[in-house]
Amino acid sequence: MFSHESHPGYEPTLPDQPSPALQFDQLDQLPGRDDPPTIELGPPLPEPGTPTYPYPAPAPDEPPGPLYVVGDVHGYLEELLAELRHQGLIDADGHWAAGRARIWFLGDFTDRGPDGIGVIDLVMQLAAEAAAAGGYCRALMGNHELLFLGAARYGDEPVQSTAGTASFLAAWRLNGGQQHDLDRLQAHHISWLSRLPAIAIEDGHLLLHSDTTAYLEYGESIPDVNDAVHKLLADEGVDEWWDCFRRFTKRFAFRGEAGPMAVHELLDTYGGTRIVHGHSPIPYLTGAVHADDGAPPHIPGPYVYADDLAVAMDGGVTMEGRLLIARLPVN
Ligand SMILES: [Mn+2]
Numbered sequence: 429m430f431s432h433e434s435h436p437g438y439e440p441t442l443p444d445q446p447s448p449a450l451q452f453d454q455l456d457q458l459p460g461r462d463d464p465p466t467i468e469l470g471p472p473l474p475e476p477g478t479p480t481y482p483y484p485a486p487a488p489d490e491p492p493g494p495l496y497v498v499g500d501v502h503g504y505l506e507e508l509l510a511e512l513r514h515q516g517l518i519d520a521d522g523h524w525a526a527g528r529a530r531i532w533f534l535g536d537f538t539d540r541g542p543d544g545i546g547v548i549d550l551v552m553q554l555a556a557e558a559a560a561a562g563g564y565c566r567a568l569m570g571n572h573e574l575l576f577l578g579a580a581r582y583g584d585e586p587v588q589s590t591a592g593t594a595s596f597l598a599a600w601r602l603n604g605g606q607q608h609d610l611d612r613l614q615a616h617h618i619s620w621l622s623r624l625p626a627i628a629i630e631d632g633h634l635l636l637h638s639d640t641t642a643y644l645e646y647g648e649s650i651p652d653v654n655d656a657v658h659k660l661l662a663d664e665g666v667d668e669w670w671d672c673f674r675r676f677t678k679r680f681a682f683r684g685e686a687g688p689m690a691v692h693e694l695l696d697t698y699g700g701t702r703i704v705h706g707h708s709p710i711p712y713l714t715g716a717v718h719a720d721d722g723a724p725p726h727i728p729g730p731y732v733y734a735d736d737l738a739v740a741m742d743g744g745v746t747m748e749g750r751l752l753i754a755r756l757p758v759n
Contacts, residue, residue: 497534497741502537505546511752540604572603573624579601625650633704641693642675642676657672680713682705702738704738704739710731727749739758
């Protein structure tokens, strides 16, 4: 059974109710998605000329700062800047103002919205500024990172797909790819995106982009999964990329009666006491996507479900929802 009762703001959803998410599901999986293999190279170095900021050097015994997560951005740079400012994490000029705070972006920076490269540039900038301040700004690799990297690397090269002949470029365009993002994609973006981890754990929160158990197919520990994805991106061909992309595009594993079991499977393998994920917009998870009056979906905040074991962070900014930033733990 769903356990929405303890989460004010979200109406209970009948588990077996036909969901409009089906259409979304099919669209999102259209030509398939591969994972670009990546190599773990560590945090990016500041670009030459990056100014230093006057933060005090952290003492070694100082406790870590507060932990935040950011849901899917999908090119909505202005909304991201506004929410980061609202939370006091950046200043009026868009620079890190959060000291030793820790921020994890949950992936899907580009596609659908107007300025995907602007989003990547901002996150890279904040990563450098946060590190200088004794905090950090890190990011997971979402399926749209795999899709975007695949479009850039493999273009129209045909891939094996159950949906017939497909290519990364066609799939990327069908899933909101913006030509101006591809035109502005530079080597340092590719390098940074290709190094992002697929999974992380922070303060007992297992952080994933997608609400799927497909991560288990890549390894039994967090380093194993991240290494496997990075190695695949570095060494494998278009069909392996595509397969990885498709696996990390799956969704809804934590919904319904079997949801808590799926969450436990991941927590038992990788550690942590709760999963925090993006990828599936909250209106689709709750089934509240299409209001009868056509009103935008109501997104009061992160969506806690699966017996309180999972927190969904994609507020559906691409569908007139919200770009969510939350401080963990979420109640
Ligand atoms: Mn996604």
